[in-house]
Amino acid sequence: MNRKRSPAPDQPDDDEELPPSKSQLKREAREKFDLGRELCELPEKVLLTLPLEDRVLQAVQFTRSVRSNVARKRELGFLAKLLRSADVAPVLEALEARQTAARSMNARHHRAEAWRDLLLAGGNTALELLLAQRQDVDVPALRQLVRNAQAEASRNKPPASARKLFRMLRDLDETSTLPAPPANAA
Numbered sequence: 001m002n003r004k005r006s007p008a009p010d011q012p013d014d015d016e017e018l019p020p021s022k023s024q025l026k027r028e029a030r031e032k033f034d035l036g037r038e039l040c041e042l043p044e045k046v047l048l049t050l051p052l053e054d055r056v057l058q059a060v061q062f063t064r065s066v067r068s069n070v071a072r073k074r075e076l077g078f079l080a081k082l083l084r085s086a087d088v089a090p091v092l093e094a095l096e097a098r099q100t101a102a103r104s105m106n107a108r109h110h111r112a113e114a115w116r117d118l119l120l121a122g123g124n125t126a127l128e129l130l131l132a133q134r135q136d137v138d139v140p141a142l143r144q145l146v147r148n149a150q151a152e153a154s155r156n157k158p159p160a161s162a163r164k165l166f167r168m169l170r171d172l173d174e175t176s177t178l179p180a181p182p183a184n185a186a
Helices: 024-039 045-050 056-067 069-085 089-122 123-134 139-154 159-176
Strands: none
Touching: 024 056, 024 069, 024 089, 024 139, 045 056, 069 089, 089 123, 089 139, 123 139, 139 159
């Protein structure tokens, strides 16, 4: 005799969606608490550009003004409670876009720095590599800056020409992304 056991009355069927676990609720609450802390650490100018509800914005501004650690933690808890009931998806998207822009700026800075170092170390060989990949370069100005920067470095002078070279490369990267400098070119 094969009989199927029916589930206990207090246990849901497999087809029903289970409520979030206590651990999941705690993780979500911690995420909101961390978001509130991050919002409190942002500069006022950036904070005002975010798509925050008025009551959340006011809570963030008030929390920033609190100096006592215990009171500040209590206010951060209240802010997290407000964030749990608010739609934070647009805020998270805006923060992510801000971080992406910062990473892009860092990458541009590092590319220009790498090319500057390569040009100063590699001389004409490195310059030819750059000119082969970019035709919109002011060649005489670039050559002059490289020569001046190398002369300044040999005389232990301040690196004024190296800074100008960096700015020129950074401006080139803004118009059109510089290629990654070859690692073995110098």
